[in-house]
Amino acid sequence: MKNRKIILLLTITIFLIGCSEKKEPIQLIEANGGGSTIYRNDNIKIKISDNTDEKGSIYTSILNELQKINEFSPIENLEIEISKQYIVPNIEKMIKCDAKFIETEEFKKELIKKSYGIYDNWISEGLYSKIFGQQNESIDFTTYYSNNDFSLFGARFFKPFVSKEEIESVKSASIDLVEYILKNNKKEELLKNNIEISDIEEWAEEKSIDLSYQREIESLMNRMEVYDIADKFIINTREEINGFKIDISMTEIKAKNERTKQYDTAEKIEQIILMFDRDILAVRKGIEEEAPKFYAEYKEILNNVPKIKYIFNTSVDYLPDGGFVIQPGSEEVNLKILNVHAHEYCHILFRNPFIEKGINIGISGWIGEGIANYMHGVYSESYMKMMEDGFNNIPNYTELLGTQDFTEEELKELKSLYDNLLNIYIKNDIDINNIEEIAKSKNKRIVENNLRVLHKVKFHKTLGIDLNEGNAPMDLMTEGDTMDYHKNFSFFNYLVEEYGLEKMLYLNVADFNGLTYKEVFGKTFEELKVDWMNYLKENIKDIESIL
Secondary structure, eight states: OHHHHHHHHHHHHHHHHHHHHSOOOOOOEEEEETTEEEEEOSSEEEEEETTSTTHHHHHHHHHHHHHHHHHHSOOOOEEEEEOTTOSSOBOSSSEEEOTTGGGSHHHHHHHHHHHHTOOOHHHHHHHHHHHHOOOOOOOOHHHHHTSSOOOOOGGGGSTTTSOHHHHHHHHHHHHHHHHHHHHTTOHHHHHTTOOOGGGTHHHHHHTTOOOHHHHHTGGGTTTEEEEEETTEEEEEESOSBSOEEEEEEHHHHHTTOGGGGGSSSHHHHHHHHHHHHHHHHHHHHHHHHHOHHHHHHHHHHHTOOBOEEEEEOSOOSOOTTSEEESSTTOOEEEESSGGGHHHHHHHHHTTHHHHHTTOOOOSOHHHHHHHHHHHHHHHOHHHHHHHHHHHHHGGGHHHHHHTSOOOHHHHHHHHHHHHHHHHHHHHTTOOTTOHHHHHHOHHHHHHHHHHHHHHHHHHHHHTTOOOOBOOOTTOBGGGGGGBOHHHHHHHHHHHHHHHOHHHHHHHHTSOOTTOBHHHHHSSOHHHHHHHHHHHHHHHSTTGGGGO
16 A cells, blocks of 8 residues: 555656746737737747738747747747848848748758847757757768868858758757757756857767867858848858848859959858857957057947848949948948958948047048058958958069050050069068068068058059149148048058057047148148158158059
């Protein structure tokens, strides 16, 4: 009898434990108004437009999916809006879509992402399999990764950035890895998108997977989501401050546009983002080192930049140096040549966060352009890559010029110009075959930057293009915008060398409307231009041949 009582108590206990683990059904309150029906509680909001067919069945379908997710772990925050107007889904912050999208696998994965605030694709892939019981056919991912780098970055889940074999392998690996993490009691860390390399080391060792490359790109973990929607390939960071969003046209990628070779594989995209990160840190460090007072005063602003949207755009005709900020105050940047990223970033860095704090920004564009060129040239890795590309073209300059519609006389002068440029490099110990050496020398970077922009000026002059030398009849600082775009870069470099970056950065946040060059620098605009030319001749051997 005693044994029977014990068995009965155990049975009741097991039953109660089982019942306690089952989540209560999701309860939503229904409300009508504004041309839609809204179902909501403290954590969930579903809005279905009256223009949607079969609203009831759509709501039931969504609720069933949410119940499965909620049973795995309570939904933290989720907002869905269904309407015929969202033929192209918008899933950036909430899910906005039409009825067709809710039938897709992508919709379920987005439900998981948005329910818990998950960004990494590999986590949502693994949880999708776990929650909805969707198992991929058995893929021997360990064999694939025995011959290929292992990466969990989101672009690895999409064609044409990787092969079909890699997509199958990374999905299978993600499912296996999520299962491993859950078994190791890391569910909370997983749902908070807070998995570190150390959390997957034993799994990788068991699978004989080399994590070397994943360690190299570790800073990309727990940070950004990647998705392909409506001809757009989107990479979006979770941070609104110091974050970014990259927009890539899939039409251009599939058309194999020549410029898209910059970012047509997942590995290239990974390395681009890492370079962007390094350049941003290098620019900030450069400000701190060269303008310590300015940095100390504006440190909080400089380290809190609103999210930037980069549009990788090869179809825009007018991109003078490979990129531009779409309009003053905008956080959108068009990039045709990715190596100009740091230049365009500086336009936003030294404007938008300051304006948000109510700080006046100088109205003259020449200072902003000068700062961007200087910081890009002196501190960024991307500038060195751009320099390397330019150097690689020097041996082929005759052939390159021959592809353009130049007269015989113009060709002769331009070839002579290139010869002069190469000679100046040699005379000034600029070894075009040793980029690393140039990168380590601030002085050589500045010399090369001056030569690059002044060569462009001379190139245009040779073709008879009229360039403004700069005219300030009233000696006003605001009249500096009259100087040619590229020529101003070299002029600004001189002002930094002579008067310091700190002075120039403070000018950028000063209201110098009505101020003259004489008041600011102790010399008139015309006197400064003479000093600039003398500076170039004294510091760069044989530069006269391209002035």
